[in-house]
Amino acid sequence: VPEGYIRVAVAHGVPPEALYSVSLTETAMAPRSIAAVVRQKTNLPAVSRPWPWTINVAGKGYRYASRLEAWRALQVFMSRYSLKRIDVGLAQVNLGWNGHHFVSTWAAFDPYTNLNAAASILRECWERKPGSWLDAAGCYHHPAGGQAAARYKTIVKRHLARLSGTTRQPPLLPPSLLPQTVAAIAPEPGFIWTEPGSEP
Known part of the structure; x- marks a missing residue:
């Protein structure tokens, strides 16, 4: 699990593997696809990675080479679709239901901002029905549950199985020892995401 995911997940009391598996489920791209x-x-x-410049509109995914390209495309999509039909960023946070996590649509594409929103949502799902992070992942995708959540959990479980043999993570604190309020994690200088262009 990459360092940025670990830092954000631990700050929210979420297993890093769960946050990373959700991101892989939402936006994974193989190296060949990234190259294209x-x-x-x-x-x-060398392996598939979540792709931050991803938008899903009404069930169709769109990938862009840069944050600026993705943001410009989002402006067009927002003029044509309800925000509840648009997911953005590494973890595909829905703008209609969870847009309040972002100060702007530009900020929604920031990898750390997007991951903080996703970790917060995942944690909220777990707190609604504690006991299973896999169930929390299903809730993340489709809070009402049902077949959509079940299918999603199957994919997340597959990613978790791949990760389990290759990584060792520090143990998480039990929920009772976690801070009540979690400050958003900003990247340290060594973790800045490099991208062309600047904020419009």
């Missing part, structure tokens, strides 16, 4: 989107063949990850 960014139009380069060097400096690519």
Whole structure:
């Protein structure tokens, strides 16, 4: 599990593997797909990774080479669709139901801001019905449950199984020892996401 996911997850009292598996389920791209989107063949990850410049509109996914491209596309989608039909960023946070986690649509694409929102939502789902982070992941995708949540949990479970043999994570504090209010985690200088362009 990459360091940024660990830091955000632990701050929210969420298992890092759960947050990373949700992000993989939402936006994973294979190296070959990343190469096609960014139009380069060097400096690519060796395995699939969540892709931050992703938008899902009414069930259809769109991938962009940069944050600026994704943000510009989002402006067009917002003029045509209800915000409840639009998910954005690494963890595909829905703008209609969870847009209050962001100060702007530009901020929604910031990887750490998006992960903080996702971790907060995942934690809220777990607190509604404690006991299973897999159930919390199903709630993250479809709070009403049913087949949509069940299918999602199956995919998350597959990602978790792949991670379980390859990573060792520090143990999480029991919920009773976690702070009541969690401050959003900002990246340290070594964890800044590099991207072309600047905020519009």
